[in-house]
Amino acid sequence: MLRPVKVEDLKIGMYVTLGEQAHLLPLFEENFMITSEKQIVNIIDKGLALVDVDTEKSEVDVPVIEDFDQLDTISKKFRETIEDKRTPPKEKAKAVYDHSIEMMKHVIETPTHDSILSGKQMVGDMVDLILADDETADCLTQITSHDYYTYTHSVNVGMFGVLLSKAAFSDHADHDMRELGAAFFLHDLGKCEVPSYVINKPGRLTEEEWDLMRQHPANGERILSETGHLTSECSLIVLQHHEREDGTGYPNRLSGYRIHVYAHICALADVYDALTSIRPYKKNLSVFQALKIMRDEMISHFNRDLFEKFVLLFQ
Ligand SMILES: [Fe+2]
Ligand SMILES: [Fe+2]
Structure with missing residues (x-):
């Protein structure tokens, strides 16, 4: 299941699926596992608020955004x-x-x-x-x-x-x-x-x-x-x-x-x-x-x- 995650809550071990946002992050694959803090910093730097994370393919818990x-x-x-x-x-x-x-x-x-x-x-x-x-x-x-x-x-x-x-x-x-x-x-x-x-x-x-x-x-x-x-x-x-x-x-x-x-x-x-x-x-x-x-x-x-x-x- 895909779940939107605030970029500041991204963690190593989350499996990101960019979908329509892929063109905003040209250096990344459309689907990828986060393996380093540097990747997270790069995503935050692009100014996105949320990205979709695949809860099943992730190796860590994916938080729910109440709002x-x-x-x-x-x-x-x-x-x-x-x-x-x-x-x-x-x-x-x-x-x-x-x-x-x-x-x-x-x-x-x-x-x-x-x-x-x-x-x-x-x-x-x-x-x-x-x-x-x-x-x-x-x-x-x-x-x-x-x-x-x-x-x-x-x-x-x-x-x-x-x-x-x-x-x-x-x-x-x-x-x-x-x-x-x-x-x-x-x-x-x-x-x-x-x-x-x-x-x-x-x-x-x-x-x-x-x-x-x-x-x-x-x-x-x-x-x-x-x-x-x-x-x-x-x-x-x-x-x-x-x-x-x-x-x-x-x-x-x-x-x-x-x-x-x-x-x-x-x-x-x-x-x-x-x-x-x-x-x-x-x-x-x-x-x-x-x-x-x-x-x-x-x-x-x-x-x-x-x-x-x-x-x-x-x-
Ligand atoms: Fe006005
Ligand atoms: Fe007005």
Whole structure:
């Protein structure tokens, strides 16, 4: 049986099976027994978080990673729910949403190669579901219209990002919808490096706190690159989701066509969720109130065509 092992827990006598990771360790065979400490140092130096170890072929005990098992269970539960044809769309949508939040919590708390990979697989399954099943997609729109806790923002923006992309792109085949979905979910990953007192501060941020906050797009891009997940979709969305149509955004004050359409989509989902979600320090707005403020007071921030398609999601 193959079992993932943290690279720092590797020992002489473990039988490593690299599989898809083989290209990351070109000096090693695809399957090999660890016979020296030097091999372990070489593996650690390559920056991998986990490698698979064959428990039967190993000559020493192979430890179990509890956190990984937890992730594995979440993914399994998620897949079962999606695949179960007897589950009504409303329940399916609720379960998909709840699992997504659990998964996002793991990804943001421990943004390693493997946790992001599990998260991306789950988002991929969710994207397939939204594209294939209109009824469940409608229910997701309703569920995602409320919600509240720390990780729900990522999930809400992820869901609305995919829903709006489905509405905006007539031919989904022109876009890698699964990668796109993953990028929407991960848009704020860089916030894990912004102190939580800044993230949760009820009042206005000081100039210093704003400087920290403005770093989250670049932080996110760096983490995704370090963990081997920086696709072009992620790069555009993570870096540009706070840029604004009229050039008033950050970090680069890009405007209009210089902002990628994926980032425009993410910005709409992001602002909408910020307005409609409950935070300890503010009231949440209804769908109608939020869309009205976005149209009357913030329209210069958004791509107009996309804003109109966004409004249609709720009709
Ligand atoms: Fe953000
Ligand atoms: Fe956000």
